Amino acid sequence: MxxxxxxxxxxxxxxxxxxxxxxxxxxxxxxxxxxxxxxYLPPAVHPLSTLMIKDIVTLQGYDRRWTPIDEIGDRLVHSVMMSEDGQFCSHDGVDLAEFKVLLEETLAGETTRGGSTITMQTVKNLYLWHGRSYLRKAIELPYSIYLDIVMPKRRIMEIYLNIAEWGPGIYGAEAAAQYHFGKSSSELTSRQAALLAVTLPSPLTRTPGKPGAGLERLARTIERRAGHAGGYNQCLR
CATH class of the missing domain: 1.20.5 (Single alpha-helices involved in coiled-coils or other helix-helix interfaces)
Known part of the structure; x- marks a missing residue:
């Protein structure tokens, strides 16, 4: 016993x-x-995204050319902000108004939009996994608020523009501009910048260098908004 x-x-x-x-x-x-x-606060540090780390581990390789935000060019910076998160400078990492709408749509059983702010996408790219997941979204929220408290908006945007996926194995604004248009990100026209911006939600299926009618239509809208981004970009100056 x-x-x-x-x-x-x-x-x-x-x-x-x-x-x-x-x-x-x-x-x-x-x-x-x-x-x-x-x-990741010091400008000299160039973070990798989880997708880039995956490409390294699986020996696929990738193209990323880190470029300071001052050298990327306002056209692309403003286009990405107006396409992905027009309230980037005014929210605290999470757009509560947008999040409330998404929550209501989810509870009603409706198909929801992405609803992620640039801060949330930066958190996802740096620390989390990709694909639709309520669990990941729940983890993103507190980390995004924390990132917004600790890191200046300008640095968040700089990191996002240098780790965002813009095609198979293509990461960051400079590599994207060279791959899709054969020129530096600072040399993009307003339409090319808008085309790159509207590619971000679906970088593996949208081709900014050879856009269809739908992508061109989206780009025209973002090009117009980016041209009037002066009242929204105060945190990037």
Missing amino acids: RRKRWKGGRQRSRLSVWLRRVVLFVVVLGLLPALLTFA
Whole structure:
């Protein structure tokens, strides 16, 4: 009887050790993005996205040419902001009004839009996985608010523009401009910048260098908005 009790106690002890290890692993995993955010603050640091790391691990390779935001060119910066997150300078990492609409649509069983801010997309690209997931979205929210508190908006935009996927193995504004248009990001026309911007939601299926009628229509709208972005871009100056 004593032997059975001792054996049961040993099993419980092992289970307790494993549970503590799992909890410790989850805590460390949760703190890692918070620590990396501080490491990514200096302009000299050029972060990699999780997709870029995957390409390295799988030996696929990629093209990314880190370019400071001052050298990317206002046309592309403004086009991306007006296409992806027009309220980028005014929200705190999460656009609460947009999030409320998405939540209502989800609860009603309707097909929802992406609804991610540029800050949320930066968090996803730096720390999380891709694909539609309510769990990932729930994790994105607190990290995005944290990123917005710790990191200046201008730096967030700079990182996003240098890690966003713009085609198979193509990351960042400079590599995208060279790949799709054969020129530097600072030399893009307003229409080319708009075409690159509207490619971001579906970089593997949309081709800005050879746009269809639908993509051209979207680009015209973003080109027009980007031309009047002066009242929205104060945090990027």
